[in-house]
Amino acid sequence: MNAPRQRRAVVIGGSMSGLFAAILLRRAGWNADVYERVDVGLIGRGAGIVTHEEMRAVLRAAGCDPSKDLGVDVTMRRTFDRAGALAGEFVCAQTLTSWDRVFRMLRQQFPDDRYHIGKELARVEQRGDRVVAHFADGTSAEGDLMVGADGFRSNVRGEVLPEVKPLYAGYIAWRGLVDEDVIPPPVHSDIFDAMVFGLPPNEQFISYPVAGRDNDLRPGHRRCNFVWYRPAEEATELRRLLTDANGTFHALGIPPPLVRAEVIASLRDDSRMLLAPQLDAVVSLTPQPFLQPIFDVETTRMAVGRVAIIGDAAFLARPHVAAGVTKAAEDAMALANALRAHDDVAAALAAFECERIPANMRIMQRGRELGGYLQPHLLSPAALAAAERHHTPEAIMSEIAVLDF
Numbered sequence: 082m083n084a085p086r087q088r089r090a091v092v093i094g095g096s097m098s099g100l101f102a103a104i105l106l107r108r109a110g111w112n113a114d115v116y117e118r119v120d121v122g123l124i125g126r127g128a129g130i131v132t133h134e135e136m137r138a139v140l141r142a143a144g145c146d147p148s149k150d151l152g153v154d155v156t157m158r159r160t161f162d163r164a165g166a167l168a169g170e171f172v173c174a175q176t177l178t179s180w181d182r183v184f185r186m187l188r189q190q191f192p193d194d195r196y197h198i199g200k201e202l203a204r205v206e207q208r209g210d211r212v213v214a215h216f217a218d219g220t221s222a223e224g225d226l227m228v229g230a231d232g233f234r235s236n237v238r239g240e241v242l243p244e245v246k247p248l249y250a251g252y253i254a255w256r257g258l259v260d261e262d263v264i265p266p267p268v269h270s271d272i273f274d275a276m277v278f279g280l281p282p283n284e285q286f287i288s289y290p291v292a293g294r295d296n297d298l299r300p301g302h303r304r305c306n307f308v309w310y311r312p313a314e315e316a317t318e319l320r321r322l323l324t325d326a327n328g329t330f331h332a333l334g335i336p337p338p339l340v341r342a343e344v345i346a347s348l349r350d351d352s353r354m355l356l357a358p359q360l361d362a363v364v365s366l367t368p369q370p371f372l373q374p375i376f377d378v379e380t381t382r383m384a385v386g387r388v389a390i391i392g393d394a395a396f397l398a399r400p401h402v403a404a405g406v407t408k409a410a411e412d413a414m415a416l417a418n419a420l421r422a423h424d425d426v427a428a429a430l431a432a433f434e435c436e437r438i439p440a441n442m443r444i445m446q447r448g449r450e451l452g453g454y455l456q457p458h459l460l461s462p463a464a465l466a467a468a469e470r471h472h473t474p475e476a477i478m479s480e481i482a483v484l485d486f
């Protein structure tokens with residue numbers, strides 16, 4: 082008698098969701114290959130990531146050891162007012178890691194010969210209980226299941242749920258990293274051991290320490306990560322920010338080196354005017370700040386035929402809950418568990434969807450609540466007044482980047 086055929090998953094996207102899914106599916110007895118559009122390694126990408134116990138649990142299930150050098154541990158949160166005086170402190174123990182660190186941990190758990198780079202999904206074909214990925218280079222891959230883990234502009238989602246589109250939230254995040262050793266000692270002692278907030282009107286600034294290059298956790302070799310959320314009206318300010326020196330408008334996000342010098346100069350001017358001196362120092366010392374428009378993506382389905390979509394491809398929540406990687410990990414875990422529990426793939430996908438849609442909707446909703454006051458031009462006066470209650474030092478320090486809401 083022939084041994085049962087090992088079932089095969091074609092995973093599109095080789096970042097957080099894709100690696101979590103591919104590793105966990107292999108552990109559940111599936112054959113899984115990852116197809117990533119970018120044709121160079123992804124190492125070196127991204128910035129700081131707040132971790133939660135739920136993320137550690139899935140890392141362990143994926144064979145990683147999050148107890149070893151996951152990131153920088155902090156126990157305090159602090160808010161500084163415009164003048165640099167302490168406006169509040171709050172105890173909150175968290176490990177602050179980086180996208181790069183988590184990527185490396187996961188990548189080590191996945192075989193090189195199953196991770197295919199330079200493979201851009203162009204089209205999805207469903208044939209009964211088989212699904213075929215057609216790539217832009219003319220090649221294809223076939224399996225029993227496709228996992229769309231290709232981020233918030235997902236081509237997989239575009240193929241199976243074309244009506245779901247990213248919606249601009251009305252604000253952007255400036256982000257950046259500064260080497261610890263260039264931070265002046267008085268600023269270092271105020272900010273480096275904590276998650277630190279600044280609250281200009283209708284804006285939010287956060288900084289926290291993360292590992293240095295090559296996951297260096299030695300004091301003096303780490304980095305400070307900042308995220309500064311600022312309203313940007315779509316037709317005017319957003320257009321200005323996303324237009325490069327040649328006049329080209331990058332609607333999908335502008336590559337960091339193309340951000341115009343005058344845009345960076347106006348960011349630094351605003352930082353001097355609006356932020357506490359300690360926080361302004363972080364912005365002014367950042368060699369290359371980069372910006373990301375904030376979008377919402379919310380789907381009504383996470384499975385269509387033999388295609389599952391996970392992570393940002395399914396739900397892009399505003400970053401205030403800091404749960405993007407955690408929810409990607411939990412989507413992947415739920416998918417692998419459902420496929421373990423049900424031989425029938427359709428039944429497994431139905432169970433997976435049933436578990437994950439409500440969980441993701443909750444995080445989406447919380448992100449919208451916490452980010453409401455960053456969209457003053459989009460909200461009614463009553464809605465804005467309601468959102469403002471999340472903009473006090475007490476609320477910010479107890480509500481941002483925590484999952485127990």
Ligand SMILES: Cc1cc2nc3c(=O)[nH]c(=O)nc-3n(C[C@H](O)[C@H](O)[C@H](O)COP(=O)(O)OP(=O)(O)OC[C@H]3O[C@@H](n4cnc5c(N)ncnc54)[C@H](O)[C@@H]3O)c2cc1C
Binds near residue numbers: 116203405
């Ligand atoms: C300002 C900000 C702060 C954040 N802070 C946190 C935080 O503190 N904690 C946290 O958990 N999360 C945070 N996040 C969110 C987190 O970064 C994302 O949720 C997470 O990276 C999503 O992973 P993903 O794999 O689903 O998508 P992505 O990381 O976007 O990966 C998608 C992958 O698919 C590939 N791809 C795209 N199209 C194709 C195609 N057609 N064919 C093949 N491959 C393709 C891409 O190249 C990419 O590698 C933050 C996000 C922002 C913007």
